Amino acid sequence: DIVMTQSPLSLPVTLGQPASISCRSSQSLVHSDGNIYLNWLQQRPGQSPRRLIYKVSNRDSGVPDRFSGSGSGTDFTLKISRVEAEDVGVYYCMQGTHWPFTFGQGTRLEIK
Amino acid sequence: QVQLVESGGGLVKPGGSLRLSCTASGFTFSDYSMSWIRQAPGKGPEWVSYIINSGTTIYYADSVKGRFTISRDNAKNSLYLQMNSLRAEDTAVYFCARGSLWGGDYWGQGTLVTVSS
Numbered sequence: 668d669i670v671m672t673q674s675p676l677s678l679p680v681t682l683g684q685p686a687s688i689s690c691r692s693s694q695s696l697v698h699s700d701g702n703i704y705l706n707w708l709q710q711r712p713g714q715s716p717r718r719l720i721y722k723v724s725n726r727d728s729g730v731p732d733r734f735s736g737s738g739s740g741t742d743f744t745l746k747i748s749r750v751e752a753e754d755v756g757v758y759y760c761m762q763g764t765h766w767p768f769t770f771g772q773g774t775r776l777e778i779k
Numbered sequence: 780q781v782q783l784v785e786s787g788g789g790l791v792k793p794g795g796s797l798r799l800s801c802t803a804s805g806f807t808f809s810d811y812s813m814s815w816i817r818q819a820p821g822k823g824p825e826w827v828s829y830i831i832n833s834g835t836t837i838y839y840a841d842s843v844k845g846r847f848t849i850s851r852d853n854a855k856n857s858l859y860l861q862m863n864s865l866r867a868e869d870t871a872v873y874f875c876a877r878g879s880l881w882g883g884d885y886w887g888q889g890t891l892v893t894v895s896s
Contacts, residue, residue: 706882715886763880768826
């Protein structure tokens, strides 16, 4: 199985400051169709996961543009340009290239 | 708007069975692959199974293979998960989601399955 490793696992951030989460996969995530199915999901306290970013860098509808995704091969990053209170929660990277699809351990973002 | 509503969770004894349902609305169900993902208490999500739009291709996680069966009824806009030989480690909130490889663009609110004697 592909192992997804996130860092940091805990991320205290001051409101208005940037935040960055790293995700590394144990194998290349390039699918046979040429796409990279690396996705980022947010889970706010008590809620279902919600997808923010799909295929590395495509932001979902309704997701603020302060969220951005980047990366290639095996190294990927989620950036929040200015953290707001509503961003508190756990962030997961997830790969959909190889079955079984796998998630990172999650990064808990909190306000300092 | 897209809605996914899970049902069928509950308390079941080890070795027992449950059938989860997910009723979809707001989109053409037969156009999309669908997935079941679970999340044990305090843990990260685990992708359990997915089924393509026609139902002809199905994948299962090793942890549930041979015990769980995913199916869909496109005429009823519904996704199902038949869970047999349940174990304590199957205790989790079970979510249905639209899609698969791209992470599921819509998720339901989840239904709790508790396996305990």
